[in-house]
Each structure stands twice: as structure tokens, then as C-alpha cells.
Amino acid sequence: MNPVLQVIHDRKSIRAYEDRPVLPEVRDQLLQATLRAPTAGNMMLYSILDITDQAVKDTLARTCDNQPFIARAPLVLLFLADYQRWLDYYQASGIDALCRERGQPMRQAGEGELFLACCDALIAAQTSVLAAESLGLGSCYIGDIMENYETHRDLLGLPRFVFPVALVCFGYPTRAQLERERTSRYERKFIVFENHYRRLERADFAEMFREFEARAEAQKDKIEGFVSAAQLQYDHKFNADFSREMTRSVQANLRAWRGEAA
Numbered sequence: 271m272n273p274v275l276q277v278i279h280d281r282k283s284i285r286a287y288e289d290r291p292v293l294p295e296v297r298d299q300l301l302q303a304t305l306r307a308p309t310a311g312n313m314m315l316y317s318i319l320d321i322t323d324q325a326v327k328d329t330l331a332r333t334c335d336n337q338p339f340i341a342r343a344p345l346v347l348l349f350l351a352d353y354q355r356w357l358d359y360y361q362a363s364g365i366d367a368l369c370r371e372r373g374q375p376m377r378q379a380g381e382g383e384l385f386l387a388c389c390d391a392l393i394a395a396q397t398s399v400l401a402a403e404s405l406g407l408g409s410c411y412i413g414d415i416m417e418n419y420e421t422h423r424d425l426l427g428l429p430r431f432v433f434p435v436a437l438v439c440f441g442y443p444t445r446a447q448l449e450r451e452r453t454s455r456y457e458r459k460f461i462v463f464e465n466h467y468r469r470l471e472r473a474d475f476a477e478m479f480r481e482f483e484a485r486a487e488a489q490k491d492k493i494e495g496f497v498s499a500a501q502l503q504y505d506h507k508f509n510a511d512f513s514r515e516m517t518r519s520v521q522a523n524l525r526a527w528r529g530e531a532a
């Protein structure tokens with residue numbers, strides 16, 4: 271396997287870190303690689319917040335669904351979808367005045383621009399994750415950054431056209447983490463289709479989720495109210511409070527992005 275594929279294959283999420291700082295030269299290499307990520311129109315529609323303030327890390331550990339390892343990560347980067355910079359540039363360059371002369375309001379960023387900026391931010395985030403792995407650093411995404419929109423906006427000073435899409439924790443893995451097995455993946459035939467989307471059916475699910483269901487069944491005596499693996503996933507993830515909060519928070523963020531009253 272070539273070294274790039276090796277890095278991709280070896281990576282796993284790391285949630286426990288050695289008490290060892292990420293030196294400035296390592297952080298620089300990581301950021302340099304990150305900023306080489308492909309970006310729509312070469313516009314770099316993202317910003318990165320390097321969270322160095324321990325009090326902010328402590329808050330994020332709480333507001334991102336109570337995940338204490340966030341506070342213990344030596345490097346925490348927040349990837350923001352960012353259209354604010356380009357809109358501010360247009361404004362600073364007199365585009366609003368130009369639009370007025372043309373008898374049109376200056377266009378604001380819509381949902382399309384938000385999705386494109388999210389693509390940019392996530393591609394940069396994943397580039398940082400792979401760069402980190404190649405530097406011996408473990409990483410873990412925190413999707414819960416999309417929760418508690420109002421708290422995160424105020425805590426981090428996020429303006430209207432900035433959307434926090436991924437928080438990533440980095441640090442040197444503990445020995446136990448290094449020795450831990452990687453998680454498995456669903457079979458390729460259920461994920462990769464040719465030309466046309468294929469909706470999966472009952473028989474596919476039986477095969478696709480065989481291992482997932484066997485793992486849940488093996489634990490069922492320890493789980494109160496266990497009905498099935500699907501029920502467990504539904505109750506504890508999909509229909510959990512944090513998932514509902516994420517949707518509420520994203521809706522509030524979208525309303526703010528659209529300029530609608532709160």
C-alpha cells in the first residue's frame with residue numbers, strides 16, 4: 271500500500287490523548303496542508319478557529335453534548351462555512367453602491383452558497399484529519415457543534431454568514447487508543463451504486479446490518495427496554511435529545527442566515 275493510502279486506512283477517531291502539546295511547527299504543517307484543500311472557485315469559503323482558550327474548550331465540551339475529551343484535546347480546530355468574508359469584500363469594494371446604481375439590491379448569500387461553503391469547510395476539515403494522521407496525531411470530529419447555535423454564536427463571535435459545521439479535536443493518541451481496533455464499515459455494494467440510485471430493501475438490510483444487529487443482540491441483557499438494534503439506534507441517536515437539538519439549532523442558524531427575525 272502506498273503511504274497516502276496507508277494513512278487513510280490506518281486513521282481512526284481518537285478520543286483520548288497523551289498529555290503532550292502539539293508543537294507550533296507541527297501545528298503549522300497541519301494548517302499548511304489543510305489550506306491546500308480543494309475549494310470551490312478557489313474562494314476558500316471557510317474559516318478556521320484555533321480554540322486555544324481553555325475556558326472556551328471547557329464550554330464546548332459541555333455545549334457539544336457533554337464530551338469532556340474536547341476540553342483535554344491539545345489542539346481544537348473549528349471549521350466554519352464562511353460567506354461573510356466575500357460579502358464584506360464586495361461591500362468594501364463598493365459593489366452595494368454599484369448594485370444601487372443598477373437599481374438592484376446587492377444579492378446576499380443564499381442556501382446554495384451556504385451548502386457550497388459547508389462543502390469547502392468539510393473538505394478542509396478532512397484534509398486536516400488526514401494531515402494530522404500522517405504527523406502521528408489522532409483526531410475526532412464533533413458534529414454536536416451544530417447544536418446550541420445561539421450559545422456558539424455568542425461564545426465565538428460568529429456573524430450572520432458564518433455557520434459552524436465541524437469541530438475537530440487533535441492530540442497524540444494514548445497507547446490504548448493506538449492498540450484499539452478500527453471500526454468496521456458496511457459492505458461496498460450497499461454504498462456504491464452504478465449510474466442509478468438503488469433503494470435498499472428488507473433483504474438488503476438483513477445482510478447489511480447483520481454484524482450491527484449481532485453486536486446489539488450480544489449486549490441486550492444489559493440494555494433496558496431493548497427491542498432491536500434498529501430501535502436502539504432510533505431511540506439513542508436519531509430520536510435522541512441531541513439530534514432534535516441539532517435540527518432546532520440548524521433551523522435557527524438558517525433563519526439568521528436568511529435574515530429572518532429570530
Ligand SMILES: Cc1cc2nc3c(=O)[nH]c(=O)nc-3n(C[C@H](O)[C@H](O)[C@H](O)COP(=O)(O)O)c2cc1C
Pocket residue numbers: 281282283284285337410411412413414452453
Ligand atoms: C460529521 C461527524 C460527526 C462526528 N461527531 C462525533 C462526536 O460528536 N463525538 C465523537 O466522539 N465522535 C464523533 N464522530 C466520529 C465518529 O463517531 C466516527 O468517525 C465513526 O464512529 C467511525 O469511526 P472511525 O472514525 O474511528 O473510523 C463524528 C464523525 C463525523 C464524520
